[in-house]
Amino acid sequence: MSEKFWLVVQYPLKSAKGSQRDQWLRDKVMENLEISLADANLGYVDGFDMGKCISDPKKYALNIFCVITExxxxxxxxxxxxxDSRLDYTRIKIATMxxxxxxxxxxxxxxxxxxxDFSL
Known part of the structure; x- marks a missing residue:
């Protein structure tokens, strides 16, 4: 691993804890990304957070964090x-640092x- 980046996949939520489906989505996305990133030798999933957005406490989000190379x-x-996995692709934002x-x-x-705009 030469140059590394943080990558976050963000889904909007309707509440701080999310619904049962949001929790299912979190688990499925993390599982699929962990396998795919490892298979491609591009990185790994580092965790998630769910709840209020730092920038706007009236908004909620699920953030899944990855460490990637390329x-x-x-x-x-x-x-x-x-x-391809039909994991709410039409609702995501992806950002890196x-x-x-x-x-x-x-x-x-x-x-x-x-x-x-993007913020955690």
Missing amino acids: EERSIALIKRVLR PYEKEETYTLKYAYKKGVT
Whole structure:
């Protein structure tokens, strides 16, 4: 692993704890990404958080964190895995940040055109 990045896949939620389906989705996404990233030798899933957004306490999100090596390939793989597995691909945002630096996440993919903001 040469250069590493944090990558976060974010799903919007309707409540802080999420529904039973949101929890099922979290488990399935983490399981699928763990296998796919490992098989492609691109990284691993590092965990998740679920609840209020830091930037807007009235909004809720599920964030799944990964540590990856090749940014472009990893994003393409994650998008394909979520789409092929039918894991609410049409609701996600993907953002990355250099691994060793305390910076902000940069939005790399959003479920619809025109979305430019990203925050945890």
